[in-house]
Amino acid sequence: NLSPPPSMQDGLDLYTETDLRILGCELIQSAGILLRLPQVAMATGQVLFHRFFYSKSFVKHSFEIAAMACVNLASKIEEAPRRIRDVINVFHHLRQLRGKRSPSPLILDQNYINTKNQVIKAERRVLKELGFCVHVKHPHKIIVMYLQVLECEKNQTLVQTAWNYMNDSLRTNVFVRFQAETIACACIYLAARVLQISLPSRPLWYLLFGATEEEIKDICVTTLKLYTRKKPNYELLEKEVDKRKVALQEAKLKAKGLNPDGTPALSTLGGFSPGSKPCSPNIMKADEKSPNPQMLKAMKKEPEDRPQGSKSPHNGLRKDSKLGRNSRSASRSRSRSRSPRRQ
Structure with missing residues (x-):
């Protein structure tokens, strides 16, 4: 893309x-x-x-x-x-x-x-x-092969000029947009125009190699723009890139709700969240779990109707255990009284 x-x-x-x-x-x-x-x-x-x-x-x-x-x-x-x-x-x-x-x-x-x-x-x-x-796939060998087909391989000036245009076009994006064969045709076309060397035009020679006039013109214009363009300034380009880096970092922090120094932004402090409720979650939980107040009163009245003896554990288990012990001792005494005495 x-x-x-x-x-x-x-x-x-x-x-x-x-x-x-x-x-x-x-x-x-x-x-x-x-x-x-x-x-x-x-x-x-x-x-x-x-x-x-x-x-x-x-x-x-x-x-x-x-x-x-x-x-x-x-x-x-x-x-x-x-x-x-x-x-x-x-x-x-x-x-x-x-x-x-x-x-x-x-x-x-x-x-x-x-x-x-x-x-x-x-x-x-x-x-x-x-x-x-x-x-x-580089057009170096393709340029030489095409010039041999055009019977111009002996013209070393034409070969070197086409080669030079090809090397200069490496600074542009034509090598990721066009095929190597089309770039080779464009370089030969430029070199022939500069050196005023005529090439077959009926039919057009580059049609034989699968190139179109629009593609060749696009490559030629893109390559020729290099010679009229100002030389890039390394320091200015570095400053521009650093500036964009800072802006990109600030945008990321802002999206997270932070200031450029990493501290939370004021807009994120205080206030209610969109999903906040009028009461605290503890109160809501207590309300949800608490039963009907009338049921509470009924539950409180129920133990009052019961006898007091059942309230404490001492009146329950321990009394029963004492009664059990007394009954056992009484049964033993009776068995002794019934047994006859030995003379």
């Missing part, structure tokens, strides 16, 4: 969201060059980056950590693995260059350990969100 992206649902506008995508892809490309990764691995990392942030929001996930995870994952997919320590060092170096600070080595402290753990978790999250479907 490409519209609307999760970042826009969290308050980011389309322009800011596009700038974050461009900046993240530039970081992946620059890091891949410093890590000496093949171009296919860098392209895979950028496509994974785009796919991930169509499932998750820039507000809730750091795009720099996600870019590290995509570089690390893409290097494994394209069979050119790099150590995660090298990936973190390269991104640390790029951050120093952006801030125009003198390069210094990364210290292996607790911050490094935390960053490493975040990258590992982000890599697992990318795999989970993509359903472990990380296969990417």
